[in-house]
Amino acid sequence: MPPQIQIALATGCVILAAWTVLPTPWPPMVSAATVVLAFGWLTFHIVSPRSQWIVPTSWRGAPSSPGLALTFDDGPDPEITPRALELLREHDARATFFLVGNRASAYPDLVRRLIAAGHQIGSHSHRHAHSFHFLPAKAMAAEIERGIDAIAAITGERPTAFRPPIGLRVPTLRQALTRLRQPVRCWSWTARGLDTLGRPAAAIVARLRPHLVPGAILTLHDGRGLGGSADRTPTLAALRELLTTMSARGLRSIRLDELDPLDGTRSA
Ligand SMILES: [Zn+2]
CATH class of the missing domain: 3.20.20.370 (Glycoside hydrolase/deacetylase)
Structure with missing residues (x-):
């Protein structure tokens, strides 16, 4: 599966999980935090010399x-x-x-x-x-x-x-x-x-x-x-x-x- 699809799916899972446990409509801070978390998670795997997730x-x-x-x-x-x-x-x-x-x-x-x-x-x-x-x-x-x-x-x-x-x-x-x-x-x-x-x-x-x-x-x-x-x-x-x-x-x-x-x- 292309990494972009994996990232999109994983980000979607994070948002879905947050959506099921948090009241809607989301406070703006929760939406922003979700995006920041997803971005930080991807950045970690790009930067970490030990991560195998994006490129073996x-x-x-x-x-x-x-x-x-x-x-x-x-x-x-x-x-x-x-x-x-x-x-x-x-x-x-x-x-x-x-x-x-x-x-x-x-x-x-x-x-x-x-x-x-x-x-x-x-x-x-x-x-x-x-x-x-x-x-x-x-x-x-x-x-x-x-x-x-x-x-x-x-x-x-x-x-x-x-x-x-x-x-x-x-x-x-x-x-x-x-x-x-x-x-x-x-x-x-x-x-x-x-x-x-x-x-x-x-x-x-x-x-x-x-x-x-x-x-x-x-x-x-x-x-x-x-x-x-x-x-x-x-x-x-x-x-x-x-x-x-x-x-x-x-x-x-x-x-x-x-x-x-x-x-x-x-x-x-
Ligand atoms: Zn160099």
């Missing part, structure tokens, strides 16, 4: 996984990505980079370096436009395909891991994903550093440290200029501290496709 989404691997998965969004960036690569190399760590298609096209050598270092490449749309989530399904699918094509033109492989901009999964995304030439798996995270908000490294580490466990998916940004702070110095400092802590605990950083599946399905 992987937000962590099984605890039996051989490590946790560090992921990076919004790159590649000619200054930040090489520094992140160097830190990962120092700790023999693997990660997954969700690349913006037009940035991959602008820096193809960086994409090749990611591949050569053994990291996984995912797609993070082609332009990472703020309008992405408001596109009709056909245009949204075209935008996703374009991002995947941009990466495939460099690597020769179409990435099968996809993370939507800002991690939002609107109802249209579900339809757009069914239009793709090849299926992709949608990935969110167990925890994110919120490193685009200009937070100091200590705050980023404090958010992520409780999730340094096998199977977790952690999100940072090696790209910039897509909103928020453009200073990735705290991100790199946090990455260094997290990798050091993980090494001390014997905890590996692995690719998303190395995680044991949480739900019995294969990862991508």
Whole structure:
């Protein structure tokens, strides 16, 4: 059943339930509260990285996984990505980079370096436009395909891991994903550093440290200029501290496709 129909039915059920227990005509405040509740409920499922209701989404691997998965969004960036690569190399760590298609096209050598270092490449749309989530399904699918094509033109492989901009999964995304030439798996995270908000490294580490466990998916940004702070110095400092802590605990950083599946399905 299309998500829009599900939403309409569920909203109708809420209104019907309210109608049966409340006196009519409804006070205006009750009508307004019902609409606000329905809107808030939908918003929760769009924003929550763990919600499966609108778009099936992987937000962590099984605890039996051989490590946790560090992921990076919004790159590649000619200054930040090489520094992140160097830190990962120092700790023999693997990660997954969700690349913006037009940035991959602008820096193809960086994409090749990611591949050569053994990291996984995912797609993070082609332009990472703020309008992405408001596109009709056909245009949204075209935008996703374009991002995947941009990466495939460099690597020769179409990435099968996809993370939507800002991690939002609107109802249209579900339809757009069914239009793709090849299926992709949608990935969110167990925890994110919120490193685009200009937070100091200590705050980023404090958010992520409780999730340094096998199977977790952690999100940072090696790209910039897509909103928020453009200073990735705290991100790199946090990455260094997290990798050091993980090494001390014997905890590996692995690719998303190395995680044991949480739900019995294969990862991508
Ligand atoms: Zn992003």
